[in-house]
Amino acid sequence: MSTALRTTTQTPSAAAATDAVTTRGLVEITKVRKSFGAAEVLKGITLTVEPGGVAVIVGPSGSGKSTLLRTINHLEKVDAGFIAIDGTLVGYAVRGRRLHELREKEILKQRTEIGMVFQNFNLFPHLTALENVTEAPIVAPRAGKPRLSKAEARDRGLELLDRVGLKDRAGAYPRQLSGGQQQRVAIARALALDPKILLFDEPTSALDPELVNEVLDVIRGLAKSGTTLIIVTHEMGFARDVADTVVFMDQGQIVEQGTPQEIFTNPREVRTRSFFSKVIEPAFNI
Amino acid sequence: MSSTATPVAQSAPEPASAGIESAPETPEVRAAGPVPAGETAPAGTVGSGSVGRKAATDYADYRLVPARHPWRWVGTAVVAVGVAGIAWSLATNPRWEWGVVAQWFTAQSIVNGLMETLKLTAISGALGFILGFILALMRLSASPLLVSVSWTFSWIFRSTPLLVQMLLWYNLGYLYEKISLGLPFTDVRFFEAQTTTLIGQFAAAVLGLTLNQAAYSAEIIRGGILSVDQGQLEAATALGIPAWRRSTRIVLPQAMRAILPTAFNEVIGLVKGTSIVYVLAYSELFYTVQVIYNRTQQVLPLLLVATLWYVVITSVLSVFQYYIERHYSKGAVRTLPLTPLQKARKFLAIHTPAARESKQERGTR
Structure with a gap:
């Protein structure tokens, strides 16, 4: 792990220092590996999502899409490689030539x-x-921002609920x-x-078909807001619609990535083509 | 009653006669069975026969006949007779000595004993559940040390009889004359006291009950926490909610639904469990009662006094349990069920003559 980290940590921090404004929400995933027991779920994933970009990750179940997503906010610890957000490592602090594991707080x-x-909402x-x-x-506790008072949080909460129509x-x-x-x-x-x-993480997989669109519409609205979105989904039509970058994953690796046009219309890899032939054709026939 | 007077001779014919008695009862009930069916049958057949093939009618002007449950009435009658029999014997058998019960029920010494029982229950219950919560969190933590300490605690205190624990704490002075706080293996002492002055009857009782209660409640709370979906913790973690807040605000309120019924069982058990401290000659309710009946020889009436008080406490706790469980079912059910009070109001609103008239008016409209 450390070898991968040492060589690459320079780049993102340099990038952050030079251009602080436009890098709000830059996600850099470099050579990330993750195993559960004997099964290696992520086999060296490298992926960059530009600030304000919309990346949609597609692929068969068990390809490591959800695990990759969960490593980005450190719900899963990576075994090797690193993830940086706006040049700051997730889960580690760089001091000299050492990486210190961050504490919970x-x-x-x-x-x-x-x-x-x-996927299952997990509302309280x-x-x-x-x-x-x-x-x-x-x-x-938030970095650089104060906690909201109850009244402030309430106003903000109502505003957000209004934004999602609720x-x-x-x-x-x-x-x-x-x-x-x-x-x-x-x-x-x-x-x-x-x-x-x-x-x-598959935000519409647990929904009845007629409820899918109300959620997708909200996400479409967010795509234009400048927040970086990383979406794992099986809704190919939506992916084509909303994505800047489509990433096709299989067996813990990124098989290919590109614009929706490139990936859906002219996939280079055989594996991609065969996956979409199974997933997309039936949907378009209906 | 009568069977005890003539035990052998009557015992044989009794079941036989019961059998004969019940024999005519069954056809009677069977005859009762078809009656409601017969009532509804014409309406049903007419409806389906005449309407089924012709134009569709709506049944708005038909009279609705609720389903009848004749066996429920039979069951209710049998239970009512049984209850009446027991009540009658309780009221008429002079040996229960209700006069004596009434005389002692609110006597000063009994009330004092009751207060001690309540005090012991409240203190050991509260401390026991707090310690139990901490033990449960320890047991669920990632640290192997905390896990094994918590496990060992539960193992020891669940496998020792409460009576033994009680006597052990009370006689701690025999094992260790002095209790002191200082640096181990040195002569530095910050605090030192005679064990016997430090641990009296009350301290021994509270110690024994609390530690025992903590061991059991730890398992109850752990079970409750485990019943909460893992996704809840994940969502809270992803939102950056601090660990302590995750436990107390997100997980524990949801765990409460699983914890409460068993926890109330434990508290009710503890109310009566406090009676075991009579071995320390601690004057709680049960010990007080014993002291009195040893003097007056009115054993059963005085035990009845204690029992009645335990019944009162349990009843009050059950009411608390109902409302607390209701509070924590918020969000777990779509609509909260009515409280008994609300049910009673609704019943009165429907069944008072005034309400019935207005309902009929509405029906004819």
């Missing part, structure tokens, strides 16, 4: 800059929609909401900390 601060939306069922959104801004359901408990509404609350919750980066 520091990692929490880093996480407040990275919002995450889960005992809190109302509004309380779900306001919880983190009130209690989470202001009138602020007092509802998650179980009183439809799946699509729950996922929209979850998106508002992730936005509450003004993250530089938003991660979406």
Whole structure:
């Protein structure tokens, strides 16, 4: 791990120093490896997502898409390689030529800059929609920003719920909401900390078909907002629509990446072509 | 009652007669069965026969006949007779000595004992559950040391009888004459005291009950925490919510639903469990009662006094349990069920004559 890290740490920090304004939300993933027991799930992933960019990761199940997403906010520790956000390493501090593992509190601060939306929403069922959104801004320690007071958090929370079209359901408990509404609350919750980066882990996979679009519409709106989005999804039409970069992963590796046009219309790799022939054709036939 | 007077002779024919008695009962009930069915049958057949093939009617003006449950009434009657029998014997058997019970029920010494019982329950219950919560978090932590300390604690205190623990704490002075706080293997002492002055009856009782309670509640709380979906912790972590807040604000309130029923079982057990401190001659409710009946020889009535007080405490706790569980079911159910009070109000609103008239008016409209 350390060899990979030492050689590459210079570049992102230099980049951050030179151009601080435009690098808000630059994600650099370099040679990341991760194993669960004997199974190697990520086999040296290198990927850069530009600030404000929208990267959509597609690929068969078990290809490591979700794991990659979870390494970005350090929910999973990488075994080798590194991940940097705007030139700052995630989970480690660079001091001289050493990497110091960060303590829980520091990692929490880093996480407040990275919002995450889960496949199963993971809303807190005992809190109302509004309380779900306001919880983190009130209690989470943030880098360079003060915590919000309850009143401030409430105003901000209502504003965010309004943005996802759910202001009138602020007092509802998650179980009183439809799946699509729950996922929209979850998106508002992730936005509450003004993250530089938003991660979406199959945000529509647990939804009924007719509820998918209300969630995708919200994400489309975010794509234009300048926040960096990294989205794992099986919605190919949506991916074609919203992505700057489409990344095709298989068996822990990036097989190919490019613009939606390149990947969906003229895939170079045989593996990509065969995957899309299974996934896209039936969808377009309907 | 009668069978005890003539034990052998009557025991044989009794079941036989019961059998004969029940025999005519069954056809009677069977005859009752078809009645509601017969009532509804014409409406049903007419409806499906005449309407089914012709134009569709709506059934808005039909009278609705609720489903009847004749066996429920039979069951209710049997239970009612049983309850009445027990109540009758309790009221009429002079040996229960209700006069004596009434005389002692609110006597000063009994009330003092009751207060001691409540005090012991409250203190050891609160301390026990706090310690139990800490032990549960230790057991679930990533540190192997904390895990094994917590496990060993539960192992020791769950495998020692409470009585033994109690006597051990009370007799700690025999094992260790002095208790001191200082640097080990040196003569430096910050604090030193005679064990017997430090641990009296009350301290021994609280120590024993608390540690025992902590061992059990640790497991209950751990079970509750494990029942909360892992995704909840993940979401809270991803939002940067600090660890302590994750436990207390996100996980614990959700774990409460699984913890509460068993925890109340434990507290109710503890109320009666405090009676074991009579071995320390600690004057809580049960010990007080024993002292009195040893003097007056009115053993059963006085035990009844204690029992009635335990029943009162348990009843009050059960009411608390109901409302606390209801509080924590917020968000877990779509709509909260009505409280008994709300149910009663609703029942009255529907069944008072005034309400019934207005309902009928609405029906005819």
